[in-house]
Amino acid sequence: MQDLESLGMKKGLLYETIITTHNGNGVPNAAPIGVICKNKNEIVLNLFEGTHTLENIKTNSQFVVNILKDPLVFVGCTTGDLSSDHFKKHCDAFYIKNTDAFFTASVTRTKEIEKEDNISKSKMTIIKASVNEVIIKKESVEPLNRAIFAIIESLVYLTRIKMVDENTAKEYLERIHEMSRTVNRVGSLDHKKAMQNILKYIENN
Amino acid sequence: MQDLESLGMKKGLLYETIITTHNGNGVPNAAPIGVICKNKNEIVLNLFEGTHTLENIKTNSQFVVNILKDPLVFVGCTTGDLSSDHFKKHCDAFYIKNTDAFFTASVTRTKEIEKEDNISKSKMTIIKASVNEVIIKKESVEPLNRAIFAIIESLVYLTRIKMVDENTAKEYLERIHEMSRTVNRVGSLDHKKAMQNILKYIENN
Structure with a gap:
């Protein structure tokens, strides 16, 4: 069975991904999120309070992690200009159509924290999730690590x-x-x- | 036959590589160098005057381009701390032992220029080279583009x-x-x- 190792993800590293979710009305959302690989079947994310991604994950307890390097998708997600034709359905969920690979994940634990850096104090939620289905769409996949x-x-x-x-x-x-x-x-x-x-x-x- | 496309290199992009050369006495050298892919069989580099890489390329008209992402190799080359056991021989040339892939190249044209940026004015040599042998050593190779x-x-x-x-x-x-x-x-x-x-x-x- 395919897991995070099949995607080239290594324990302890944080990867830049696009997370796709949907709200209660089935409207899809995509956001660039850092995903920490805990082991080959488990990930952790830190999400800011008040974001669509966190709201949608709280609603559905499920989300999709897209592994891709398309610069226009990363920018479009951030500036809010990603058109709806970038999404494709997979069972109940959405992924990014031209992604190199994606996997579905289910929340196993959440924890609210306050994070303070040199810029501001923010409420965040730490999400622990287990990996379900891993789907590889391109021949050569390499997750993005900075x-x-x-x-x-x-x-x-x-x-x-x-x-x-x-x-x-x-x-x-x-x-x-x-x-x-x-x-x-x-x-x-x-x-x-x-x-x-x-x-x-x-x-x- | 394998070429730069087999390595995932695309026309017009500049990739961060390690170039290995050797001097007249056969002493190997490695340096981090940006390599521009002109087409699937041709590359261009801009080399600063006074570097070992340029001197060695002038001596031999040949060099090796290593495609890898090992951070210790990139740092070791820059700080001069790369030990000699990192080099391996391939015919007359040297490559980096743990590289993901490498190719040999022969100089086809050189041109000296003066380059001025906001820091300094420097003499540089533009090297055009044709790709000879391409050797892929790891299953999944992706050249490093910033x-x-x-x-x-x-x-x-x-x-x-x-x-x-x-x-x-x-x-x-x-x-x-x-x-x-x-x-x-x-x-x-x-x-x-x-x-x-x-x-x-x-x-x-």
Whole structure:
């Protein structure tokens, strides 16, 4: 049987996905959501209070996770411009028509928390869900994880940091630290180790 | 016969790769280099004067492009910490042992230019090369392109821009414009269109 491993998802990593849900009247919704792979049959999401995705998941206890890299779908979901012809029905649920793969999931536990960062304090709900059906639609599927990108960005800054004035160098260093926080949140042990090597190199040079 | 299409490389996109070369004494070198796919049998690179990669390519007229995502290899190449046991021989050339795929390439044309950006003026050499042998070592290979990540980063800033003070919002907007420049340099038409949709949304909201 196919599971998250079949999709290339690895335990502990956070992937950028599009989650599709529908409300009580069957109106579909799509939103870009980070999905943490807990093991090959279980995921966790942190959802902000007041979003359609959370409301719909509370109503149905079920949702669909789409694995894709179409930039127009990611942007369309965020700006609210995704037209209804992007959705396709699968049993009672909806998925994104041109997705590389998708899976259906059922909520097993929810927990409300307050999250505070440097911008604001927000109510969030942590959703734990089990994976049901996994459907692969394209030959080669790779879920989207931001860690390697954050490392490449950091390397670009690293190679330039000696060529710029002091203020710009400080800014680059701040960006590298920001990328490091991203890697710690979404990456694997190897990603975290690579990021530590970058920080060590900066300290010694 | 396998070509760049077999590796999932698309015409016009720039991919983050590791290029392996060797000097006149057979000492191998590895460096992270952006490779532009011109068509399924041809690539272009822009190399800075004074790098080992350029010197070695001038000596041998041949090089190897490694398609991989190992963060420790990317960092090790940049910081100069990649140990010699990472290299493996293939005929006269070297590739990275744990690479997902690699191909050998022969220089067909070179052109020296001066490049000026907001940081500095540098001498560069544009290398045009034809693809020889393509070797795929892992079941699923996807070359690393930064465009979708730049779009995801922009969307993260976009969703926060209304929640922060004016100065931070300006900074976020500058980052989105920086990401837009990356997308224009490395991405596909769809990536560029998606980025334009983000900029249009910001203008109208």
